[in-house]
Amino acid sequence: MELTLGFSPCPNDTFIFDALIHGKIDTEGLSFNVFFDDVETLNNKALKGELDITKLSFHALAYVAEQYALLDAGSALGFGVGPLLICTKENAEQINQILRLKSEASNLKVGIPGKYTTANFLLGVAYPQLTNKEELIFSEIEDALLNGEIDLGLIIHENRFTYEDKGLQKVIDLGSYWEEFSGCAIPLGGIVVNRKLPLEVQKKINRLVKKSVEYAFAHPKSGIDFIREHAQAMDEAVMYKHIALYVNQYSIDLGIDGRKAIDTLFNIATKNKVIPPIGKSLYVNS
Incomplete structure (x- = not known):
């Protein structure tokens, strides 16, 4: 099965997805047609339901939660990483x-x-x-x-x-x-999967993204050429500083604390009428 996959050319995303799209892990019969776009372009593609799997801002997720579910793997949350x-x-x-x-x-x-x-x-x-x-x-x-x-x-x-x-x-x-x-980590961006895909495929994707992140942590220099290719002439030291800020334990698995941070963000945003109420669970594994 070939799936469309969108993520940004930023070092944190290329670091996460390198192993997945370059056959460094077993993809369990899945292949990926990759689109590189800035996050706001990906947000707008998600609003149109164009991709099977995509990176997006958590703010944008509020507007596409009926169509997309959030993976527990691949997200960018953390402390000291905000705008x-x-x-x-x-x-x-x-x-x-x-x-x-x-x-x-x-x-x-x-x-x-x-x-x-x-x-x-x-x-x-x-x-x-x-x-x-x-x-x-x-x-x-x-x-x-x-x-x-x-x-x-x-x-x-x-x-x-x-x-x-x-x-x-x-x-x-x-x-x-x-x-x-x-009192929570700041949720910046997550990886979502289209709900039209069978649940077992959604769970497989979640599992593969987790394995891809784990591979990247275990072999941090493995994807250096791929990361540098898309990093727009960024200095290598800055490139890895960027990765260290945005890729962490929450990128492997949101866990209780990661979900709490996201739920807090959405609850406050809904209360303040910044986003509309959401009728579905945000997550694939719920």
Whole structure:
């Protein structure tokens, strides 16, 4: 059986899926037609039900839970891994004052990496007054700030490691905000499977993704060429720093704590009417 599989070219995803798609583990009769896209593109593909298996933001999962179920393997959760809200150094004092006083905050233009990203959800929880948003490719946000096209930038992925080198300044770490607010790890992205597939196939996929992550941990240099190929000339040290931040024990299996973090996120989002109520269990193995 051939299945369509979508994930991002970021090092954490290529690290996770290398063994699965390159025959380094027994795929139990499954093969994969792979699509590489940024997460917001994958979010929108999920909204259209285009892929059998896909990476998506947990925020987006709220809108596709009727069609997709979450695997216990492959997710990105953790502490100290959240999105950052940044600005230019020359505007930092003024912007911080506006945010503290909540005055004229709606006039500030914020560059976000996508409407359905978990980063945008956390921004809405922390600063609901920031309503003037412009969707940008995540890698373009720093330059948009430097060029004066936006007042604030919401950054994710490897940009967490590069913004200071460009003379930009952190306003708030939304991951730390979430951790203090909820006491849970921050859920960023997960791997979902289309519910139209037979349950035994869904469970097989969950098992294979887990084996792929375990293989990657056991052989961390095995996929180096594949990871580097898609890492957009990222320095190798930064590449592995990126992997270490986003791939951990939750990527092998969510476990009780991982599910608690996700359930807390969805409960708060539903209570605050950020997302619609969800009628089905989120998980494959429920």
